[in-house]
Amino acid sequence: MLCSMHKWLISRAVDSKKQIPAFTKRHLGRCDSCRKFTQLCGSLKQRFAHDTTAILKGYNKAIDQKIISALPEIKESRSTLSRQGVGPNLFSKRTFLVPSLVAASLVLVISISILFLTLPRSSEVNSLANMSDLFKRAYPVRILEKAESPLEKEYTELKETIESTAKFLISRLDVRLGR
């Protein structure tokens, strides 16, 4: 049971490119099976990359020709549908939505430019200073500082680890109940 949980945390560390939790690291010191699993997980990316290149070389391209020969017929039926006005091309997102979005963005940019040009510079500086003041009053400890503090980071990581392990254990419990 414990090994299962540690192996899950090892897998999770590989997928999220994060560090293996400290208590799993301690377990690795005394568990051969988990240590071997960690080594395997670490080597899989490279091994599969190598073996993917090797296996793709053996593919028989004959099937491609069969598909390619069927394309003109489908293309013809697609263009017939378009000519009849029922094809997806006529009212597709690209032909309908994109020009409208471009026009809307253009109007927005022009409006903002007019506003920007008509406002006096001093008021702009003042309003920015006011906003910065307001922000300082609202958030006495800067959000970035808070996010970067080691304690906060450790707390977040621990919370994620516990959540993930709980999800894994719940899934297992689910199976046993379902059987």
Place this chain on the structure above:
Amino acid sequence: MDKDTILKDLSDEELAADTAAGSCSSFEELISRYSPRLFYFLRHRTASDQNVEDLIQETFLKAFRNIDRFDPKRNFSTWLYTIAARQAVSLYRANKAKKPSLVPMASSQDPQEIVIQKQESQNLWILAKKLSRKEYKTLWLYYAEDMPIKNIAEIMKKKKVTVRVLLHRARINLAKKLDKSVYSESFAGENSAEHKFSFSEIGEI
């Protein structure tokens, strides 16, 4: 610069947009990029080579027919693999209904096939084919396609946590197959079955 070189320089999404604009040669380039990858994605031990070839053909033709619906801002490989996965599910269900038609692919006695099988036997993907279909496909998308979990979840119609569990399960079972003696010890007390977890939410794919 010739036409083929230009096509090879284009991204999948640009080629898809060109196809939507009427270029068949752009789609041919996409076929040459993706058919080998789709072939091995779909080539599980429970599917015959003929089934896999039919699936690839159906996938590309469906993609070509619906290329207008593809949004070039999205990832083309996720879109194409989603179509392939849906086609595979339909075929699997149809085959399940007919039962005896699920032909294991290793039955061929063709000498050339035997040579290929010998060359391939050292390949990790051959070992991975012995895993469950869902585990194999998750491994393929994660390691061969280098896809993020989020995209794999989209293709396989699963939650992200389910994909993570499938990946984990695949690694555990692969480890067991790679080194039976070491791994069988650590699992003997837990569960002797090949796939010890089976989540109700992990459906067929």
